[in-house]
Amino acid sequence: xxxxxxxxxxxxxxxxxxxxxxxxxxxxxxxxxxxxxxxxxxxxxxxxxxxxxxxxxxxxxxxxxxxxxxxxxxxxxxxxxxxxxxxxxxxxxxxxxxxxxxxxxxxxxxxxxxxxxxxxxxxxxxxxxxxxxxxx
Amino acid sequence: xxxxxxxxxxxxxxxxxxxxxxxxxxxxxxxxxxxxxxxxxxxxxxxxxxxxxxxxxxxxxxxxxxxxxxxxxxxxxxxxxxxxxxxxxxxxxxxxxxxxxxxxxxxxxxxxxxxxxxxxxxxxxxxxxxxxxxxx
Amino acid sequence: xxxxxxxxxxxxxxxxxxxxxxxxxxxxxxxxxxxxxxxxxxxxxxxxxxxxxxxxxxxxxxxxxxxxxxxxxxxxxxxxxxxxxxxxxxxxxxxxxxxxxxxxxxxxxxxxxxxxxxxxxxxxxxxxxxxxxxxx
Amino acid sequence: xxxxxxxxxxxxxxxxxxxxxxxxxxxxxxxxxxxxxxxxxxxxxxxxxxxxxxxxxxxxxxxxxxxxxxxxxxxxxxxxxxxxxxxxxxxxxxxxxxxxxxxxxxxxxxxxxxxxxxxxxxxxxxxxxxxxxxxx
Amino acid sequence: xxxxxxxxxxxxxxxxxxxxxxxxxxxxxxxxxxxxxxxxxxxxxxxxxxxxxxxxxxxxxxxxxxxxxxxxxxxxxxxxxxxxxxxxxxxxxxxxxxxxxxxxxxxxxxxxxxxxxxxxxxxxxxxxxxxxxxxx
Amino acid sequence: xxxxxxxxxxxxxxxxxxxxxxxxxxxxxxxxxxxxxxxxxxxxxxxxxxxxxxxxxxxxxxxxxxxxxxxxxxxxxxxxxxxxxxxxxxxxxxxxxxxxxxxxxxxxxxxxxxxxxxxxxxxxxxxxxxxxxxxx
Numbered sequence: 001x002x003x004x005x006x007x008x009x010x011x012x013x014x015x016x017x018x019x020x021x022x023x024x025x026x027x028x029x030x031x032x033x034x035x036x037x038x039x040x041x042x043x044x045x046x047x048x049x050x051x052x053x054x055x056x057x058x059x060x061x062x063x064x065x066x067x068x069x070x071x072x073x074x075x076x077x078x079x080x081x082x083x084x085x086x087x088x089x090x091x092x093x094x095x096x097x098x099x100x101x102x103x104x105x106x107x108x109x110x111x112x113x114x115x116x117x118x119x120x121x122x123x124x125x126x127x128x129x130x131x132x133x134x135x136x
Numbered sequence: 137x138x139x140x141x142x143x144x145x146x147x148x149x150x151x152x153x154x155x156x157x158x159x160x161x162x163x164x165x166x167x168x169x170x171x172x173x174x175x176x177x178x179x180x181x182x183x184x185x186x187x188x189x190x191x192x193x194x195x196x197x198x199x200x201x202x203x204x205x206x207x208x209x210x211x212x213x214x215x216x217x218x219x220x221x222x223x224x225x226x227x228x229x230x231x232x233x234x235x236x237x238x239x240x241x242x243x244x245x246x247x248x249x250x251x252x253x254x255x256x257x258x259x260x261x262x263x264x265x266x267x268x269x270x271x272x
Numbered sequence: 273x274x275x276x277x278x279x280x281x282x283x284x285x286x287x288x289x290x291x292x293x294x295x296x297x298x299x300x301x302x303x304x305x306x307x308x309x310x311x312x313x314x315x316x317x318x319x320x321x322x323x324x325x326x327x328x329x330x331x332x333x334x335x336x337x338x339x340x341x342x343x344x345x346x347x348x349x350x351x352x353x354x355x356x357x358x359x360x361x362x363x364x365x366x367x368x369x370x371x372x373x374x375x376x377x378x379x380x381x382x383x384x385x386x387x388x389x390x391x392x393x394x395x396x397x398x399x400x401x402x403x404x405x406x407x408x
Numbered sequence: 409x410x411x412x413x414x415x416x417x418x419x420x421x422x423x424x425x426x427x428x429x430x431x432x433x434x435x436x437x438x439x440x441x442x443x444x445x446x447x448x449x450x451x452x453x454x455x456x457x458x459x460x461x462x463x464x465x466x467x468x469x470x471x472x473x474x475x476x477x478x479x480x481x482x483x484x485x486x487x488x489x490x491x492x493x494x495x496x497x498x499x500x501x502x503x504x505x506x507x508x509x510x511x512x513x514x515x516x517x518x519x520x521x522x523x524x525x526x527x528x529x530x531x532x533x534x535x536x537x538x539x540x541x542x543x544x
Numbered sequence: 545x546x547x548x549x550x551x552x553x554x555x556x557x558x559x560x561x562x563x564x565x566x567x568x569x570x571x572x573x574x575x576x577x578x579x580x581x582x583x584x585x586x587x588x589x590x591x592x593x594x595x596x597x598x599x600x601x602x603x604x605x606x607x608x609x610x611x612x613x614x615x616x617x618x619x620x621x622x623x624x625x626x627x628x629x630x631x632x633x634x635x636x637x638x639x640x641x642x643x644x645x646x647x648x649x650x651x652x653x654x655x656x657x658x659x660x661x662x663x664x665x666x667x668x669x670x671x672x673x674x675x676x677x678x679x680x
Numbered sequence: 681x682x683x684x685x686x687x688x689x690x691x692x693x694x695x696x697x698x699x700x701x702x703x704x705x706x707x708x709x710x711x712x713x714x715x716x717x718x719x720x721x722x723x724x725x726x727x728x729x730x731x732x733x734x735x736x737x738x739x740x741x742x743x744x745x746x747x748x749x750x751x752x753x754x755x756x757x758x759x760x761x762x763x764x765x766x767x768x769x770x771x772x773x774x775x776x777x778x779x780x781x782x783x784x785x786x787x788x789x790x791x792x793x794x795x796x797x798x799x800x801x802x803x804x805x806x807x808x809x810x811x812x813x814x815x816x
Contacts, residue, residue, distance in 0.1 A: 027657065030661075031660060034641075034660075034673045035645070035663075042653055045653075045725045046653060050237060050240070050241055051238075053717065055230040055233075055234045056231050060231065060235070061235075063199050064200065065203070067201070067207075068204055068206075068207035068239060068242045068243060071208055071516075072242070072243065073347065074346045074618045075242075075658065077657075078653075078657070094191040097191075097307055097309075099192065100310075101186060101189070101313070102186050102187075102200055102201070104313065105181065105186055105516060106214075106516045106517065107204060107208065108511075108512075108513060110341065110347035110514060111516075112310065113303070113314065116306075116307050116310055117302075129306045163521065167521070169538075171528075173325065173509055174509050174512070174524055177317075177517075181317050181517075186313075205518065208481075208518075208754075209754035209755065210480075210519070211518035211519070233714075233718075236718075237718050240652075244615075244649060244651045244652045245649055245726060246752075246758040247652075247754070248718065249722065249757075250757065322513055323510075325506060325509070327502040328502070332468070332471050332503065332507070333510060335472050336471050336474075336475035336507045336510055339476045341514060343479060345618035346618045347514075366464070367463065367468065369579055369581075373461070373581060373582050374464075374469060374472055375788075376582070376589075376788075377453065377454040377458055377789055378473060378480070378788045378790060379476060379787070379788045380751075380787045380791075381589075381590060381622075381786065382786060383619070383788075385571065385586065385621075385622070386618075388578075388579050388582055401578045402577075404577040438797075439796060441810075442799075442803065442809045443796050443799075445777075449594075449781070453589050454789060457589075477790065482790075483791070485790075485793075597778060599774040600774070600775050600778035600779065600782075604740070604775065604779070605782060607740050607743050609747070609786060610744075611747040612748055612750075612751035615752055616751055616787065622786075638736070639735065642736035643740070643744045645730060645733070646730050646731075646736075646745070649725065650748045650752070650758075651748060
């Protein structure tokens, strides 16, 4: 890497930490030993380039990502990371749930339901909702 | 329809007009003669129920929809309607383009490029960008 | 909810029980504490509106759903619920397997194979097929 | 081809004609000069093998195919062929529209709306519905 | 089955063993008791017909399959079988990783990341890479 | 842009011309006036980073891309560009058709058929196959 690539990489790493926190770093760590190129690109392009652009608030960016990952339906681990990210940049539990509910319109109820259960997991882990004491 | 269904339908129709304007009404009109049930549901569930919910600003809702439709990639007519809708509820050309560019990260460059060309069409129709005089 | 919404909700709940039985109610129960709106919509729109329409036999409706969920490939939990539902409304093991095999033509062999293994799970749980005593 | 392959091919060709009529044969004809292998497989596997199986009525098979192609959303030419096929094997306009409307639940409204407009095209071509004299 | 079908089936079975080895046979075995038709088709069409065609090297065929399954994102078990298959027909760890990294361009980073973690599993099982001793 | 970004950009532009020729440059030109950021990224990440990596032959890279775009089914314009690209880097008509036929196994016959008709267009434009004089 030249010094310039390093700048782009460093900017991406900083943005990744700001948005995804530990969860994002864990993904990168677990990639590094067998796919260092992909680990680097995952920092550089999405975070060093795209999320570092002006013109759209980070909160809007995470709304867009939660919407897309819920609708696409095959990316549950990434959806979990980005529901955390949405909370990290200031989205409320209500706003995230509204985005997921809205996806029932565009991608159908199964995608929305699976997204909702992924969100529940994150909200429970962060103590934002309580586990129901009984299902009855 | 009972009077109550009528209320939900009327609320949806008003919301549809607020968001999608003439484009939304055209879709409904063109469905009505052969699929009146689907025309009614398209007003009632997405607009009477989902878009009428509090808890998420309309601007956020349209960001989420543009993101999802760009990422899903098989819904160009609906994406066009919702890029218009995003403009109608206050999103800027820049914000819409940022959402579409960001989709290159989650759904790949072909989905983002196809979304960008759909956006270009809308922006040209509304005079928000100028047609390049020459491609050279 | 007004009395009318209640009627639509009650019609949906009755239809959900008729089609999906306990599995459907479990999904709704597990949503209720953190996403009550989505729980309500999942009853009202799919079951109160769509599945309550005349014009298509419930058996045909479940064939259509098993086909779509197998082909889409990202909705295993919902496919499991609807393979059960198909059996509940009178489809045979053979008919369900034929639908899943046919999906190899439209969505490819991986989607069909994953659908088949989901069906096997349901058939074993209901004692409709026997577990092979040995794989040799 | 050996005589046996010929039998499978002939069985497929007969089934293709029964189900898809001229539209199916046109697809095969247009493939033959540059992709004869794919033309042959499109007859042999889907029609010679799958659609020739007992255990599921042709009407059910077409319901399943219309559902899957509507839900998958990227196969409009094939959906058109199979809406015709569904009519050919005895499905009514109402039954086909019900399947398409139901897909709004599983694949979202854009997939259902695009499926509905494809169906309208077929119904108009076959004179099963009338063109609205005016959209006002 | 006639003697001719048997030939096609035998050719497919031999090709399946050559490409997928034990993993492929296990899939077929686990299907046989409840879906013998699908088990037979999975040998006959993909392996007896398609993979037996001249005109494209097996190594190219597996590159194409790993690319498609990574991009489609909903077929992790099949992707695992075909990363093994790619190794069996002579692809290197590097070549497989390059294909998966390239999918970030066409299907987005989540599909590529999920593909990479599936590949890691296979590489670890075959002792082609080492488990990192610590994540720090 | 710093001088280093310029290097990455120049490397990508050169690779884009080598692979996609005029078709690739046209896409970039048509993006530049309204989405200059996306135009730049489309050169830098896919071509400056990914296609410039050692470890996988360009011919293999294009096989992988044709496979993925055929299987995903919603990216016909990009598939057309990359069938041209595959020819540019040394793939034969036969090899490309084999990849597309193979996708019938993984993504179903509609995806393979639509891919085949896109390939036919390219082959006709480049005079690699002849237009059939008559369909009879």
